[in-house]
Amino acid sequence: MTEYWQEISALTMRWVRRLSREKFSMLFTLVQPMLFWLIFFGNLFQRAADTQVTQAPNYISFLAAGVVVMTVLNNGLAGGVDLLFDKENGFLERLMSAPIRRSSVILSRFIFVMTITSLQVLVILGVAFLFGVEPATGLLGVAVILLIGMMFGVGLTAISMAMAFSVKSHGDFFSVLGFLSLPMIFLSSALVPLAAMPGWMSFLARFNPMTWAIDAVRPLILSGWSDALPHVAMVIPVMVVFDAICLYGGAKAFRRAMG
Amino acid sequence: MERAVAIEVNRLSKAYGTHQAVSDLSFHVYAGEIFGLLGPNGAGKSTTLRTLITLLHPTSGTASIFGHDTVREADTVRRLIGYVPQERAIDRFLTGREHLQLLSALYHLTKEEAAQRINELLKLVDLEAHADRPAKTYSGGMKRKLDIACGLLPDPKVLFLDEPTLGLDVQSRLRIWEYVRMLKARGLTVVMTTNYLDEADQLCDRLAIIDGGRIKALGSPTELKVALGGDIVSLTIKETDRIPGLESALAGQPTIKTVRATGNGLDIRVESPEKALPIILETANRLGCGIEFIEYHRPRLDDVFIAHTGRRITDTAEQPVE
Numbered sequence: 359m360t361e362y363w364q365e366i367s368a369l370t371m372r373w374v375r376r377l378s379r380e381k382f383s384m385l386f387t388l389v390q391p392m393l394f395w396l397i398f399f400g401n402l403f404q405r406a407a408d409t410q411v412t413q414a415p416n417y418i419s420f421l422a423a424g425v426v427v428m429t430v431l432n433n434g435l436a437g438g439v440d441l442l443f444d445k446e447n448g449f450l451e452r453l454m455s456a457p458i459r460r461s462s463v464i465l466s467r468f469i470f471v472m473t474i475t476s477l478q479v480l481v482i483l484g485v486a487f488l489f490g491v492e493p494a495t496g497l498l499g500v501a502v503i504l505l506i507g508m509m510f511g512v513g514l515t516a517i518s519m520a521m522a523f524s525v526k527s528h529g530d531f532f533s534v535l536g537f538l539s540l541p542m543i544f545l546s547s548a549l550v551p552l553a554a555m556p557g558w559m560s561f562l563a564r565f566n567p568m569t570w571a572i573d574a575v576r577p578l579i580l581s582g583w584s585d586a587l588p589h590v591a592m593v594i595p596v597m598v599v600f601d602a603i604c605l606y607g608g609a610k611a612f613r614r615a616m617g
Numbered sequence: 618m619e620r621a622v623a624i625e626v627n628r629l630s631k632a633y634g635t636h637q638a639v640s641d642l643s644f645h646v647y648a649g650e651i652f653g654l655l656g657p658n659g660a661g662k663s664t665t666l667r668t669l670i671t672l673l674h675p676t677s678g679t680a681s682i683f684g685h686d687t688v689r690e691a692d693t694v695r696r697l698i699g700y701v702p703q704e705r706a707i708d709r710f711l712t713g714r715e716h717l718q719l720l721s722a723l724y725h726l727t728k729e730e731a732a733q734r735i736n737e738l739l740k741l742v743d744l745e746a747h748a749d750r751p752a753k754t755y756s757g758g759m760k761r762k763l764d765i766a767c768g769l770l771p772d773p774k775v776l777f778l779d780e781p782t783l784g785l786d787v788q789s790r791l792r793i794w795e796y797v798r799m800l801k802a803r804g805l806t807v808v809m810t811t812n813y814l815d816e817a818d819q820l821c822d823r824l825a826i827i828d829g830g831r832i833k834a835l836g837s838p839t840e841l842k843v844a845l846g847g848d849i850v851s852l853t854i855k856e857t858d859r860i861p862g863l864e865s866a867l868a869g870q871p872t873i874k875t876v877r878a879t880g881n882g883l884d885i886r887v888e889s890p891e892k893a894l895p896i897i898l899e900t901a902n903r904l905g906c907g908i909e910f911i912e913y914h915r916p917r918l919d920d921v922f923i924a925h926t927g928r929r930i931t932d933t934a935e936q937p938v939e
Binding site for chain 1: 667670671672692695696698700702703705706707708710711715718719720722723724725751767771
């Protein structure tokens, strides 16, 4: 057990070191492009968005939940990239020829991605706060938001790692990534509530786990516990199923790639 | 005296779908020797190596390191081996020392053990002065040295090197050869793949020539060359259209073992050059072939390779990158 922990912490430290060496990347990771969605998109649509439709005092406060979950989405889907490069340059083989548990590499990646994502979610909520968005459910609500984000993130990171282990080249990886990310955002309640969407889009959005996550995060920010609790109670089993499917697929891809 | 066997490979096959990467490979490696897997790219060298280091499961057959099966006892095998991957298996953002620290944790060394061993290794590969710089500032040769230090960190009984000098300049190659010899002197068993004939010739105690996933020849470089028998006479002929005629006229003549057409002449394996040369010259003269150039030499490893595979190693080998 102590050996297992030694492996995981050393591998996690490697990801942290890498990030800290890439000064620009760190800047762009922590002061995320997602913030631009909140600051620019949020302010841009302030008057274009109908508060009757969004059911929120202003568009930024409506959008905050969407941006939080979009951050989880993008980080999760990109979570496998470093393993992809490790696979391509042989570093992964070097790690795998060491007497470590096969799962250590994967777990270190989960720990790292989840930590960074949580930090970013906090930054986004902080910036939203500066624009006057105060989470209605307080600090406990923020903790629940982080929990939902992590549950969604685990499944996404598993998908990303499964792709990293399965694709032939990193070109394939990035094209699939680009193909997945935008439809996931548009076919969710991130930018517009389901009720205001064209029928076919809101129908599709209902099958998007992202919608479930956003619909739980949004009342935590906007309205309060009585509104939020039913959604939170729904999203947790949904995410458990989502994670189970993704982790199963990820484990299969990993075993296939690692012989 | 029986020599201790470090690696035993028994009827090993590996298929990817319908593609047979390696078929029915059997060989063993003695403890303390440098063993080479020589062949062009795609010959099955890397597949064989990756099976030995537990990263691939064979489709059939077995491989064992000091008696431990690479599939069933993978974890034990991983404690016995060190591995130096083909190229640039380096994290460019980590320093040399951090690479070694990471691996120390993966081999479950204590902090004190790790610190001591890391310092020894950095001294050994002459990287002490650069240990705390990120690897992206390293030259190709320095990266290779770091690779080797990483392979040696677990204090392995067997070290696996995948194309250790691919793409390196001449001086770095010679340095790497020196290291490998030094490791052998320290009692290590070394298994390396290469598609450089001179490297196999200079460095390996024994080698297996692999082509199309099969072993074509196995033995020490000297044995392989002697087994070929006789010398090689190479002719360059002006009238290239007459080469086939000369080829068939010479085949089967006394003291001439084999005749093989090259682009601009013939390579003729002969039992004794003294007896063969007059026959060759007389036949060429009779057929009106003007000889532009003639030389004869003891068999070299490339002659061995051609004799067993029917082609030059460079015919399919990729050019070194960088």
